[in-house]
Amino acid sequence: MNQRFNIKILFFTILFFSVNTFSQNINLERMDNEEIEKIIDSLYYSNPDEGIKIVKFYIKKSKKENSNESLYIAYRYASKFYPVPINFKYTDSALIASKRTENKTLITDAYLNKGVILMDESLYQKALDNILIANKYSLELNDNYIINKTTYFIAQNKIYLGLHEDANKELVNCYNYFKVNLNKKVLNEDYKTYYIFSLMSLIDSNTRIGKHQENISLLEEAYDFIYKNNFEHLKPYFISSEGTEAFYNANYNLAIKKLSEAIRLYNDQWPHLNDIFYIGLSNWKLGKRDVAVKYFEEIDKEYDKSKKLNPEFRPAYELLIKYNDSIGNRDKQLKYINTLMSLDKNYEKNYKYLFSKINKEYDTHKLINEKNKIESSLKNQRTIISSILLITILASLFYWNRYNSLQKKYKEKFEEIISQKNILEKIETLAEVESKQEDDLNPKTLNITDKIKITAPKNSSELEFYNKIPGLNPILVQNILQQLEKFEEELRFTDNQMSLRLLSEEFNTNIPYLSKIINVYKGKNFNYYINDLRIDYIIELLKNDATYLNYDIKNLASLAGFTNAVNFSDNFQRKFEIKPSYFIKMMKENIKTHS
Template sequence: MIKLYTTTIIFLLSLTFFHSQRKTDFNNFDFNLIKSKITEPNLKSAERKKLILELIFDVKKINDKNLLYDSYALASQYTTGQDQLKYGDSILMIGKVIGTDAKIADAYIAKGMILSTHKDFVGSLDSYLKAYDLLKKGKNGYVINNLEYNIADTKNYLGLHEEARTSLQKTIAFFRLHHDKVDGTDYRLYYMYSLISLIDTNSRTGKFGDNANLINEGKNFIKDKQNADLETLLPYLISSEGMQAYYQKNYQQAIKLLNKSLSTYNDQWNHSNDYFFLGMSYWENGEQDKAVESFAVLDEELDKNGKIDPKFRSAFEKLYEYYLKKEDKIKQFEYIDKLLMLHKVYEKEYEQIFPHLKTKYEIDKLNREKQKLSTSLKEQRYFNLSLIVLSTLLLLGLFYSILRSYRRKKQYKKLYETYILQNSVGSSVEEESVDYEFSSDNYDEKFIDDKEESDEICEEELEEEEVSPSGNTLLINQTLENQVLDKLSFFEKSRKFLDSSVTLKSLAVYCGTNTAYLSKIINSHKKCNYKTYMVNLRLNYTMHLWKSRADSRVLSIQEIATKSGFSTAQSFSKNFLLKYEVSPKYFLQQLNKTQ
């Protein structure tokens, strides 16, 4: 259907046609010059508003009522909102002052069009009817039937389709015979507009009988050589055929025709009506995905303008149902929100037709669904957030595990090359001098003879050795130092460190010195404290054992710990990990794989 605002523009532009053509008698005032400035397309709105106010002010001073009428009419074309409504009232007021039926009727028409753009269809229809009562006495059939078309279009908006149908039949009957160009208005357009509007009205009311003839009449009129310039209207007739096919439930035919019309339009309009009926046809034909693609045009229009024609509301109900079936809660929420927004817009801006609007979902039901979805989406967001956190932790754990595995393998390779492949197994362990049987019998000799030694100190309980109270370096007799070193050397070679009961005190007694001197000598010559010294001896022995005795690799960690002189498996594992940066269990597993 051709938009009502198309005819609004044509009528408003023609309101001042006659009066704006004449020149005034005032030397310093040129209405047409000022009008050309106001109608400049690229003029800023603030500057245009200023020129309009100056024009009205100057015309009031001149006291020319016809020019003032033209000025108000011009102002109404280039303003919006309350300003436009005020200028509409001014047009009617000055028209009544002028007093002729033609001028008052012209003012009512202008007022009706302004009210129509503000969705006040009842007020618009009232203004049109008052104008019609004044004009019907005259003989200007063009103006009367032009107005009759606007009355029919407004009645269609108000749901008065039968009355609109009657009015359109009158206009077609007139314009079929009279479609000349009069005062700059091409009435061939009104002939075609009336045909298309009647076809659409018949389709809405289920009276399809005359439509075939009306469609052919329109096509034949356009095919006439004299009307070749009207070929751009042919897609509108095709669209009307498609709309009729939809109402006749011939959805495949509707889809074919509406796609054809949309592909052949050659104008600036977005043709929301075609996309609506195309989408509805796809929907009813079971092609919901394609329907959603068509409804997307209406969705974009709503997003852009914040409102849309009430007849398109059902498209948004379908979009809600589509995403309800898809279980897409975010989209469901979006379209419930849009339906609620449209409800408010229609209630406010379409006051007269709002009570008659058909809706599948009541406002209370939509609000309940919105609340349920809002709660569900919050829960889903919390769940998703928890999932993201958990996934992140898992990824970090996986990354850590991979990194740890890489580092352990790298460290094992380093240890393998150092302790297994090379001949030397570490400090103070000389494996070539003595052949030790793999048996605890070799280590039965106890070197702790001090029976008063009753408090056994395990290696993990040892603290860092004390220094002299004065903080000065202990002075040790060189002979005594050499004797202690000889004792330590024999201690290492005879592997007496494998006795887990060895303590700093018992070792000092064995070496013939005290704990302070022994600690000092170990620190000086072994470059470590007593605890580290003992741990290194035992761990080096473990490595030597694993290298030289394959059967030792099948022993448990507890057994290996005992064989190496550790009192517990925990102490062994802890010290092994601290020294070699891998656990003994892992090292042994890799060693068994390697060899």
């Protein structure tokens, strides 16, 4: 697409799609600034003369209110509505007003606005100066929206210079940014418009550098967006892109068909030289030189009127010179030679300035920024590595200290376990010790059931010992404790099916009574009681028979009456605060030391 008209249609799209209706019967005096701006937006394409009247009112209103911010916006509108060269005056006025606000965002936008207006009039040198200033401000603001807007217009300058590879990279970034933020709604930020124009320019750029395959999906994406977002006025531009794509794929008949269709569908006042140029080239490639020349002459007519021409269309003059030489028309041949020389002189002047400016103030600056980012990243990376190293050292010291503390603790626990009295030996109860101090040699026997004979307590001390649970007969308590003692001696706790219910049935009592007696006299609940017996049993086996030290944890668990190794290990560690595997290891080392 012709770059100049790309920018014109961009302006139109931004303004036209803000509001679509306008009523003549309006009272501007009663409207706030936002309402006035919406009215102005709606008039850009439908009624520009009326739009200028309202812009004048907005300028007057802003001055009266002494609002530099609204005055800047009003001047910016004037720069878009008024023709050349009046619009240049308003770009300067907008810039002055923005500086008075001391708002860097508005100042950045003012420079960008001026650059785009100048670029639209092919004043590329001054345009680039302002766009680069806007880009510099946007980087300072770290405003990604403005950064990508300025990048888009810098890419257009690179396209003008024929730097399609460089422009393509910039456009990919713009396209991706605006696409990601497509549904973002922020006042005065138009992501959709810049997305579709970045996409349009990216497709044209891909065509120039041979990325034809990528354009298939991008064109589908463009048409889908146009359909869903009411951007039908842009459809001819993408049909034009298809035509240019067909030309670069040497499908000249399809190129002519698509480009001609685009020309029929355009609904604006612009000449669309891009389509005319590539229709002419396609006919030339097909050998239809007489037809091709008619299209090239249309380009020359436009140049005669505007004295502006994109360097992309330079080959049209080369072919006009060649054609008129072949038919002997020296007058036209000389005319086109003079025009081409004038164009080349202008291109050379612009090229030298723009290329050096972009290279010096944008690309080099961009490289420096990238360099600084990399250096900063490396510095941060070194800081992170140093921090990680320090944390690792501190963590290592912590865990080493913790390991040593645990080793010391485990060793102490091991010594405690080793020094414990053999729990399998019968231990006299407190009641038995106290009973020896009495001389009562005639115990009294009571029959509670046919199965169990209960011996009554011998004296008051023994009675008091068995009377710790209110509501329970001390004789019953004594009997249960005696049965528990026998239960322990017979190692019946190693039965992995043993439960509180089964034991209460065997003792001919109920579950609550047995549970209370175990809690009070054993100092723990039934589960802890039976599991502790099992753990103590294994400890004695390991202490007294080295054979068991070679058993694995699973076998030891089964031997003790546990249903699995995990339950055994958990209970072992709960009771002794040491893992069974570590205890076994210490036992083996202890045997080696003393052997």
